[in-house]
Amino acid sequence: MSLVAREISYAYIPGQYALSGVSLTLEPGEVLFLLGANGSGKTTLLECLCGVRFPQAGEILLDGAPLSSLPPRERAKRIAYVPQFPEAAFAYTVEEMVLFGRAPHVGPFGRPTKKDQEKVEKALELVGIYPLHKRAVNTLSGGERRLVLIARGLAQEAPYLLLDEPDAHLDPANQHRILSVVRDLAKQGLGVVATTHNPNSALLYGQRVLLLRSGKTLAQGEPFVALSPEILAEAYGITFQILGDGSGPRAFIPRVERKA
Amino acid sequence: MRRAGLVLALCLLPLPIVFGSLLLGRMDLGAREVWASLLGGAVPETVRALVLRVRLPRLLAAALVGANLAVSGAAFQGIFRNPLVESRILGVSAGAGLGAALAMVLRSGPLGIQGLSFIGGLLAAGLAMLLGTAFGGGILVLVLSGVLVNSFFSSLVSLVKYFADPYVQLPGITFWLMGGLSTVRWADFWPLAAASAIGLGGLLLLRWRLNLLTLSEAEAQALGLPVKRLRFLTVALGTLLTAASVSVSGVVGWIGLIVPHAARALVGPDHLFLIPAAAGLGAAVLLIFDDIARTLLPTEIPLDILTGLIGVPVFFLLFMRQIRKGGGWR
Amino acid sequence: MRKLIFGILAVFFVLGAAQVTVVDQAGREVLVPPHPARIASAFGVATPYLYCFVGGEKIVAARYLGLPDHPLSREVMSRIDPAYAEKALGGEVTAEELLAKGAELVFAGLKHRDLAKVLGEIGIPTILIGPETFAAVREATLIIGQALGEEERAQKLVAFYQEILDGVAAATREIPPEARPKVLVLGTSALRVASGEMYQSRMVELAGGISVTQGLPGSWQNVNIEQVLIWNPDVIIIVPYSPVEPADLLRDQIWAAVEAVKTGRVYKMPQLLFAWDTPIPESILGILWMAALFHPGRVPLDFEETIRAFYQEFYRCTLSAAELSELLGR
Numbered sequence: 001m002s003l004v005a006r007e008i009s010y011a012y013i014p015g016q017y018a019l020s021g022v023s024l025t026l027e028p029g030e031v032l033f034l035l036g037a038n039g040s041g042k043t044t045l046l047e048c049l050c051g052v053r054f055p056q057a058g059e060i061l062l063d064g065a066p067l068s069s070l071p072p073r074e075r076a077k078r079i080a081y082v083p084q085f086p087e088a089a090f091a092y093t094v095e096e097m098v099l100f101g102r103a104p105h106v107g108p109f110g111r112p113t114k115k116d117q118e119k120v121e122k123a124l125e126l127v128g129i130y131p132l133h134k135r136a137v138n139t140l141s142g143g144e145r146r147l148v149l150i151a152r153g154l155a156q157e158a159p160y161l162l163l164d165e166p167d168a169h170l171d172p173a174n175q176h177r178i179l180s181v182v183r184d185l186a187k188q189g190l191g192v193v194a195t196t197h198n199p200n201s202a203l204l205y206g207q208r209v210l211l212l213r214s215g216k217t218l219a220q221g222e223p224f225v226a227l228s229p230e231i232l233a234e235a236y237g238i239t240f241q242i243l244g245d246g247s248g249p250r251a252f253i254p255r256v257e258r259k260a
Numbered sequence: 261m262r263r264a265g266l267v268l269a270l271c272l273l274p275l276p277i278v279f280g281s282l283l284l285g286r287m288d289l290g291a292r293e294v295w296a297s298l299l300g301g302a303v304p305e306t307v308r309a310l311v312l313r314v315r316l317p318r319l320l321a322a323a324l325v326g327a328n329l330a331v332s333g334a335a336f337q338g339i340f341r342n343p344l345v346e347s348r349i350l351g352v353s354a355g356a357g358l359g360a361a362l363a364m365v366l367r368s369g370p371l372g373i374q375g376l377s378f379i380g381g382l383l384a385a386g387l388a389m390l391l392g393t394a395f396g397g398g399i400l401v402l403v404l405s406g407v408l409v410n411s412f413f414s415s416l417v418s419l420v421k422y423f424a425d426p427y428v429q430l431p432g433i434t435f436w437l438m439g440g441l442s443t444v445r446w447a448d449f450w451p452l453a454a455a456s457a458i459g460l461g462g463l464l465l466l467r468w469r470l471n472l473l474t475l476s477e478a479e480a481q482a483l484g485l486p487v488k489r490l491r492f493l494t495v496a497l498g499t500l501l502t503a504a505s506v507s508v509s510g511v512v513g514w515i516g517l518i519v520p521h522a523a524r525a526l527v528g529p530d531h532l533f534l535i536p537a538a539a540g541l542g543a544a545v546l547l548i549f550d551d552i553a554r555t556l557l558p559t560e561i562p563l564d565i566l567t568g569l570i571g572v573p574v575f576f577l578l579f580m581r582q583i584r585k586g587g588g589w590r
Numbered sequence: 591m592r593k594l595i596f597g598i599l600a601v602f603f604v605l606g607a608a609q610v611t612v613v614d615q616a617g618r619e620v621l622v623p624p625h626p627a628r629i630a631s632a633f634g635v636a637t638p639y640l641y642c643f644v645g646g647e648k649i650v651a652a653r654y655l656g657l658p659d660h661p662l663s664r665e666v667m668s669r670i671d672p673a674y675a676e677k678a679l680g681g682e683v684t685a686e687e688l689l690a691k692g693a694e695l696v697f698a699g700l701k702h703r704d705l706a707k708v709l710g711e712i713g714i715p716t717i718l719i720g721p722e723t724f725a726a727v728r729e730a731t732l733i734i735g736q737a738l739g740e741e742e743r744a745q746k747l748v749a750f751y752q753e754i755l756d757g758v759a760a761a762t763r764e765i766p767p768e769a770r771p772k773v774l775v776l777g778t779s780a781l782r783v784a785s786g787e788m789y790q791s792r793m794v795e796l797a798g799g800i801s802v803t804q805g806l807p808g809s810w811q812n813v814n815i816e817q818v819l820i821w822n823p824d825v826i827i828i829v830p831y832s833p834v835e836p837a838d839l840l841r842d843q844i845w846a847a848v849e850a851v852k853t854g855r856v857y858k859m860p861q862l863l864f865a866w867d868t869p870i871p872e873s874i875l876g877i878l879w880m881a882a883l884f885h886p887g888r889v890p891l892d893f894e895e896t897i898r899a900f901y902q903e904f905y906r907c908t909l910s911a912a913e914l915s916e917l918l919g920r
Binding site for chain 1: 338343482486529530
């Protein structure tokens with residue numbers, strides 16, 4: 001029971017590979033963070049994992065079976081994709097938006113039933129935003145909107161959750177709120193992949209990390225083991241320093257020269 | 261469920277309007293005569309013919325055309341993720357207009373005009389879809405293809421008008437293009453009813469999924485939706501409704517744009533409620549416009565003129581209210 | 591009338607001078623070459639007048655409205671002017687076209703003022719006519735006759751008109767208004783009617799009928815069947831260039847309620863050379879034809895003989911008995 005990518009490569013333009021030979025394994029119950037500079041291939045990898053893009057080389061296996069062999073609806077029942085921003089053209093309510101997550105379970109000509117409604121309520125409660133359920137999504141704050149999207153992903157009842165930069169564009173409090181929710185979901189048995197620009201998110205909230213550079217794997221494994229100032233410098237091209245002592249959590253920050 | 265009740269009310273709204281409209285017309289008929297005609301009572305043959313063969317098919321056609329245009333407008337607004345869209349975006353009206361113009365220049369009878377305009381509408385939209393899918397099938401490309409097809413077919417219509425006999429054919433073409441239901445008989449109604457059944461039925465079945473098309477393409481795909489197929493099916497159904505309607509009523513604008521907005525303001529953007537609400541509201545609105553068109557003056561007022569003159573200020577008011585409230589659409 | 595007197599006086603004053611001054615129906619004073627040999631008509635309505643006065647060899651270009659679609663008219667026209675097809679002008683006539691054909695005198699309509707201006711600048715005189723009433727037809731006849739140096743012939747034609755009008759008036763003098771038939775004139779579709787201000791309605795009145803559309807303003811108007819039922823005409827006249835045939839109305843279940851359809855008095859006006867319902871010399875035959883239909887047995891003039899005489903005298907054309915029968919739909 002795992003989501004496995006084996007030596008996958010993807011090129012947007014023939015000859016120019018956004019991903020080359022990347023492998024990863026995601027088990028249920030853990031959060032895997034994808035790190036890397038802009039353009040390193042994080043989003044491409046995420047999209048391949050959720051079946052929206054098809055790698056030209058390598059394979060992706062979902063619980064042992066090739067992802068590409070699954071019809072889209074079946075795939076949507078197993079893997080949920082959570083984007084950064086809700087992009088509906090109209091002002092749906094939180095409830096309506098999260099209900100969309102039931103799409104894989106509703107027939108092609110059907111409509112959601114009471115059971116679907118109940119799952120939506122559960123998802124909202126799990127994420128902690130049930131009181132907002134009648135509000136229009138576009139009236140919510142950034143953090144709340146992100147939670148709505150996560151709730152929608154949960155409503156899909158998929159064992160694997162893929163999140164695109166869940167901590168981006170949020171203030172520290174909201175970042176903590178979102179990432180805590182993500183960590184708790186993993187504790188409840190979901191397998192989660194999240195991309196992020198912040199190595200510290202991986203340190204604080206993740207169990208595994210995959211660091212990309214120019215489409216290739218630079219480092220992989222447990223955050224505190226795989227990440228180091230040197231490897232981060234190679235990935236991002238700037239120098240990092242470690243903060244914190246050996247007893248508590250550590251953090252990486254860029255070394256900034258203060259002009260006197 | 262207040263919203264469900266409202267939707268039901270809107271769906272039932274056309275019924276009393278149809279009955280009321282049966283009483284309206286250039287000829288003065290009383291309620292008693294109308295009831296008697298409907299129920300087979302003793303009325304002069306002229307009265308019965310007027311009620312059953314002139315007014316009734318026309319009213320039912322008006323209701324269907326209104327519902328069709330409103331529903332297809334709502335569906336297109338969803339597919340193209342833009343509330344400023346109506347079904348003419350793919351050139352259906354321009355194609356139907358060309359078909360009708362050609363039919364009139366070739367001196368076909370009413371059946372020929374209806375048939376050719378229907379085919380013309382389908383052809384135009386089909387061409388737009390073909391062009392759009394050939395270049396990727398994304399929304400922007402579809403819109404561009406629609407604009408191209410629309411312009412092209414409109415120019416062809418102008419060409420036909422230029423060569424048409426200015427005394428015989430041109431006035432007919434112009435009048436047809438402005439929209440009217442004065443010649444609707446039962447024979448025109450049944451094909452419209454059949455097309456409406458397919459189109460409305462299909463869109464009603466698909467209506468919850470239409471919501472998903474208003475999300476970004478990546479999200480919709482990730483939710484397991486066959487996006488291109490669904491989009492194509494919806495466009496096909498919407499085009500069927502529009503082409504069938506335009507072939508009967510001529511080009512009637514604004515219904516496909518305003519009614520979905522009004523419905524959205526009343527019941528929200530969820531297509532589960534929006535589609536049936538738009539159907540009921542569209543039917544009611546066009547019925548009222550048609551009543552005015554055929555009763556106010558001795559001459560028929562073209563529908564497009566009425567919907568434009570009355571529809572535009574109404575739309576503007578709605579638009580202003582929406583801006584202030586900020587709800588219904590972004 | 592005043593223009594007419596002024597025109598004739600002008601002729602007297604410039605008697606002996608090289609050129610003739612004609613006052614056209616736009617009130618313009620136009621200097622015309624005496625006995626012009628290259629004449630053109632940019633106005634469909636003007637063309638018949640020309641053929642009444644001069645032979646086809648003097649006409650270099652003309653608009654032949656409605657002629658190509660009418661086999662009998664084509665046949666007869668080819669006897670009057672075998673080369674007419676090459677002279678046909680189409681669409682919007684330009685000054686260049688007329689110059690290229692070598693026209694030295696052009697007849698055009700009131701809407702061609704701009705064309706007249708351009709022609710004036712290149713030295714081609716243009717006479718504008720725009721008959722809307724029978725009096726104006728009479729006036730146009732005299733003006734054109736004068737311009738072509740055929741005043742005598744013009745007087746003869748006007749006298750012919752008068753004879754017929756007098757005959758009809760005499761035959762219908764005693765008929766009170768209530769007994770005169772109510773008449774509806776239909777245009778290019780069954781629900782397109784001639785308004786009260788149009789030439790067709792005036793013809794109806796001169797023929798001793800009453801036009802049901804008296805109150806209707808403007809030109810052709812679109813109505814619905816209920817309005818026709820309210821008018822309930824006794825006679826329906828369909829214009830010659832309409833695709834509608836009397837049979838279409840006579841077998842229609844809803845038109846069956848109209849008085850004219852009940853009694854079978856639905857007729858299509860004949861056309862020879864040009865449509866008899868347009869303001870041209872032949873329209874006098876249209877008036878006679880209608881009078882015979884409105885008041886069967888009362889109109890004393892020998893119908894067939896009058897028609898034959900008209901075409902013989904004024905178009906210099908002999909109609910065979912078969913052609914006459916075909917013309918009158920027998």
